[in-house]
Amino acid sequence: MKDISGQHITILGAVISGIAVAKLAKKLGAVPFVSDLSTGIDRERLKELDELEIEYEIGGHTNKVFNCDYIITSPGVPAKSKVLSEAVEKNIKVISELEFASWFNKGTIIAITGTNGKTTTTSLCEHVLNRCGKKAKLAGNIGIAFSDIVLDIQENEFVALEVSSFQLDHIETFKPKFAVILNITPDHLDRYEDNFDYYVGSKFQIAKNQDDDDYFIFNSDDNVVSSFRKRSTGCYGISLKPLTEDGCYIDNEIIYFNHNDETVEIGSTKYITLRGEHNRYNALAVITVAKLLGIDNDSILKAVSSFTGVEHRLELVKVIRGIEFVNDSKATNVESVWYALRSFKKPIYLILGGKDKGNDYSRIRDLVKKNVKKIYAIGSSAEKVYDYFQNYAQVEKVDSLEACVNKAMEEADSGDIVLLSPACASFDMFKNYEHRGEVFKKAVESLSI
Secondary structure, three states, X not given: OOOOOOOEEEEEOOOHHHHHHHXXXXXXXXXXXXXXXXXXXXXXXXXXXXXXXXXXXXXXXXXXXXXXXXXXXXXXXXXXOHHHHHHHHOOOEEEEXXXXXXXXXXXXXXXXXXXXXXXHHHHHHHHHHHHOOXXXXXXXXXXXXXXXXXXXXXXXXXXXXXXXXXXXOOOOOOOOOEEEEOOOOOOOHHHHOOOHHHHXXXXXXXXXXXXXXXXXXXXXXXXXXXHHOOXXXXXEXXXXXXXXXXEEEEEOOEEEEEEOXXXXXXXXXXXXXXXXXXXXXXXXXXXXXXXXXXXXXXXXXXXXXXXXXXXXOOEEEEEEOOEXXXXXXXXXXXXXXXXXHHOOOOOEEEEEEOEOOOOOOHHHHHHHXXXXXXXXXXXXXXXXXXXXXXOOOEEEEOXXXXXXXXXXXXXXXXXXXXXXXXXXXXXXXXXXHHHHHHHHHHHHHOOOO
16 A cells, blocks of 8 residues: 655545545545635535545635645546646646545456446446445445545455546556446547547546456447557457457347357346446446456346446336336437437437537437437527427427426327437536436426326
């Protein structure tokens, strides 16, 4: 374990990970200092810092930020921000909470990234390992900071980590035993100078410190992931069609695993109970991890089939008069909506819109024409959604999510789907995507039957 006693550490961002890393640093004998631009910090978080006598400042970054041995930055702080740019000019090392926490980890890290599917796959991984007799914990960009649990992880235990590109931007020695890339499509490009290659490079940081004894699991059906892959050893593909290389794939609704020139039949796809093609990829990634850990097929399939999914991700809220209300609030980009629309064979009333991130809706145009009865356009992007889709589907601009739910209840027929899958960020109308999902669910629950 690395000795940090006496080190002065600046932490940018009084967010979940920032508070967690400050507490960890303090516990290990360092002198943390927390700085945040915002004045609207949760008072409970600041109370935690007060109780531990950790110094902090809010409402701006003063020169105190630079009186340190190194800076730990939160994912929400852009690499090109003034404070980080100045730190680089002063030759102050900048790392992420992910990097810092990994210095004190004794267990086996399974790190999972991708534009979409990270949370579901990470949650499924933790679920399967625990169901199969392994001791596993869940952490990362999933609402549980790695720093909060790292000292509790023992040598024979596992940690399933959801990892974002922003966290990977500032790693140095972070080295997972298993590195998983599910997919890469354009997202967050405003943080990467509108350069897709920069974003891709950030994702591939997940495997940069791996060696031949580690495993790299990747979506071989994803052209971007496949084309950027440089390693040949320790690589396992996941695919919805037969593979000749090492990996896990589906052929005629049967799951197979290739390993050491041998193909093993795992079992039927009926055990993958989550909706959608994308969840097949997610399950294959986890099955690959489980097989490489030597877990038997029956245990894997039973564990996978018992997983009920993650909140706000194609979550069935309620069926009213034969109409299914589905919460997919986590769909904050067009690719997520593409997968969502492909997950249903029934007519869809789609709630679309929010804070636009430069969306190109051509990706879902044909699916909308084929499967969507009506679009309810919401949020600051409502006009853009209306203008783009008015020639392909019935579109109505609606002021609130509650109004969308009420209108859909009046207009949909038994057998239809009412789907919240916005393709946009939530910050124009809500605190975050979880808040948006909760508002949707509350509106559904309040419908008079």
